Amino acid sequence: MGRLIVIEGLDGSGKRTLTQALAARWQADGRTVATLAFPRYGLDVHADLVQDALYGRLGDLSDSIYGPAVLFALDRRAAAGQIRDLRQAHDVLLLDRYVTSNAAYGSARLGGPDRPTDFPAWVRALEIDRFGVPAPDHQILLATSVELAGQRARNRADQDQDRALDRFEADDGLQRRTAAMYRRLAEQDYLSPWTVLTPDSDGSFSLPAAVVG
């Protein structure tokens, strides 16, 4: 069964670029790689509903913390069979966002690491234990600065109206608490061992042996 590797981080942290670089590196080594990104907009009704909520089209749902988290979780529940199949057929399955996104953003909305809650444990119980979503083997946190990630997300929003900032992205305080929450979850080995990557001065990432394998 192939390794399930997850890339996590803020919007604009470089997840998509690193996904492509890692996939190319493994393929050059002769390994087969599949990739998936969450939320699966356009593919899963729960993902589309949560997008509606994040752009203010579902009334007071976006005021809730648990409501959107349940929708994100249902998107992964619906993908669990596909994840198992892709792991059977490939050496590596690389995911752009996964269960820890839910734990990090929800906890940040509840106040971040300064106000610890059982939200990460609730996410784990819902997604892994109750929904049977496969646990990752390894997670990578892209610890790009909040300023640089925010700048990239704003540049994308200016260039492409389909990538306008959602409610989470438009909230600088939330982004800051989410970054801190990600670090805390990585320190705690939430769901798996973690590798925390900080970008080089040009914004790119070197690929350490723990990740490349």
Ligand SMILES: Cc1cn([C@H]2C[C@H](O)[C@@H](COP(=O)(O)O)O2)c(=O)[nH]c1=O
């Ligand atoms: C996948 C996922 C994303 N999110 C957040 C991260 C982003 O701010 C927002 C939408 O994700 P995206 O910007 O990667 O499309 O939702 C969660 O809160 N929980 C999740 O499970």
